[in-house]
Amino acid sequence: MILVTGGAGYIGSHTCIELLNNNFDVLVVDSLDNSSPEALKRVEEITGKSLTFIEGDVRDATLMASLFKDYPINAVIHFAGLKAVGESVAEPLMYYNNNLISTLILCEAMKNASIKNLVFSSSATVYGDPQTLPLTEDMPLSATNPYGRSKLIIEEMLRDLPAADALANGDNNWQVALLRYFNPVGAHPSGKIGEDPSDIPNNLMPFITQTAVGRRKQLAVFGDDYDTIDGTGVRDYIHVVDLAKGHVKAVEKLLSAEGIDGVQAYNLGTGNGVSVLQMVNSFAKENSIEVPYQIVERRPGDVAACYADVTRAQKELNWQAELGLKEMVQDSWNWQSQNPRGYR
Ligand code: NAD
Ligand code: UDP
Numbered sequence: 228m229i230l231v232t233g234g235a236g237y238i239g240s241h242t243c244i245e246l247l248n249n250n251f252d253v254l255v256v257d258s259l260d261n262s263s264p265e266a267l268k269r270v271e272e273i274t275g276k277s278l279t280f281i282e283g284d285v286r287d288a289t290l291m292a293s294l295f296k297d298y299p300i301n302a303v304i305h306f307a308g309l310k311a312v313g314e315s316v317a318e319p320l321m322y323y324n325n326n327l328i329s330t331l332i333l334c335e336a337m338k339n340a341s342i343k344n345l346v347f348s349s350s351a352t353v354y355g356d357p358q359t360l361p362l363t364e365d366m367p368l369s370a371t372n373p374y375g376r377s378k379l380i381i382e383e384m385l386r387d388l389p390a391a392d393a394l395a396n397g398d399n400n401w402q403v404a405l406l407r408y409f410n411p412v413g414a415h416p417s418g419k420i421g422e423d424p425s426d427i428p429n430n431l432m433p434f435i436t437q438t439a440v441g442r443r444k445q446l447a448v449f450g451d452d453y454d455t456i457d458g459t460g461v462r463d464y465i466h467v468v469d470l471a472k473g474h475v476k477a478v479e480k481l482l483s484a485e486g487i488d489g490v491q492a493y494n495l496g497t498g499n500g501v502s503v504l505q506m507v508n509s510f511a512k513e514n515s516i517e518v519p520y521q522i523v524e525r526r527p528g529d530v531a532a533c534y535a536d537v538t539r540a541q542k543e544l545n546w547q548a549e550l551g552l553k554e555m556v557q558d559s560w561n562w563q564s565q566n567p568r569g570y571r
Pocket of ligand 1: 234284329
């Protein structure tokens with residue numbers, strides 16, 4: 228059984244589908260702070276399989292200990308956490324409290340239960356302002372905001388676990404995959420589950436879809452004077468279904484005889500850079516719908532371009548993204564147009 232923390236969220240719900248489709252039993256723990264139980268109902272509808280859901284906070288040590296006692300868990304995927312960069316600047320303590328303490332409590336419960344197979348949701352934000360592209364996993368790491376710093380601190384904390392284990396037991400049993408996501412977009416092709424931000428979206432794709440559906444007047448394009456193909460920011464967008472499949476590959480690797488040697492980071496992206504205007508134009512063309520936009524000032528803290536070298540994930544996880552820009556924009560719109568107000 229796979230314990231999925233934050234499994235009711237955007238990436239978590241898509242990952243539950245892929246886990247169930249690959250015959251894993253799934254146990255979700257989620258506080259529903261930023262998600263709806265409806266997402267998990269729809270996961271069951273889509274797959275025709277059931278999962279176990281416990282509503283609760285990963286920072287609750289008693290709850291976490293009981294899960295490892297009551298269920299035959301053999302690996303954990305840890306999605307639970309807060310993820311809005313701007314909010315993290317305004318509320319750093321809330322971000323450190325949730326992201327750091329949840330991971331700490333989870334790892335203590337794992338250690339006590341001797342279940343040491345972990346897949347952690349990291350982010351391309353740990354590369355800071357990239358000096359060279361594409362980004363490989365061994366490039367220098369830095370953070371430009373409290374959200375990114377929380378991911379960086381967690382990565383470092385996790386890197387300390389194998390050595391401590393070896394010291395205590397003469398051998399290390401921790402296997403940790405740090406999955407550094409680039410920019411997740413898209414939705415399940417059924418249109419039943421997708422990204423449902425509770426506030427005004429910070430990210431590009433939900434802003435585009437909410438504009439297209441009439442919830443926002445127009446998209447603000449943050450800067451057209453970057454040194455990129457058309458002056459707008461370039462990112463490595465990855466379809467959330469591909470990303471979800473990457474988690475299944477990581478879990479399979481952890482549970483295989485070969486395993487992972489201690490802690491290993493993997494970039495999950497497509498390796499392709501796409502500009503804001505390329506994304507907007509592709510969305511408009513493939514869905515035959517206008518997306519009004521206006522060029523405005525750069526957003527503070529944004530980098531010009533960021534995209535992945537995905538060789539390590541290809542070689543070691545036997546994973547690569549299969550879906551392109553067309554599926555990303557079509558599936559995002561399929562979800563938003565069928566669910567104009569998300570799960571509400
Ligand atoms: P999301 O907000 O949709 O999902 C996170 C889930 O965790 C939510 O369902 C929320 O209710 C739950 N949660 C939060 N704190 C919790 C706690 N203490 N205990 C239990 N549940 C808790 O976010 P997402 O986009 O699915 O992201 C999942 C993970 O991936 C996060 O760790 C995020 O930082 C990371 N990530 C996301 C992106 C992105 O662009 N979406 C990019 C890189 C990394
Ligand atoms: N962006 C934009 N308008 C928006 C949101 C984002 O122009 O309303 C741009 C942003 O400047 C960046 C790209 O879209 O170049 C991706 O931004 P997002 O916040 O989705 O991801 P991140 O910057 O964290 O990679």
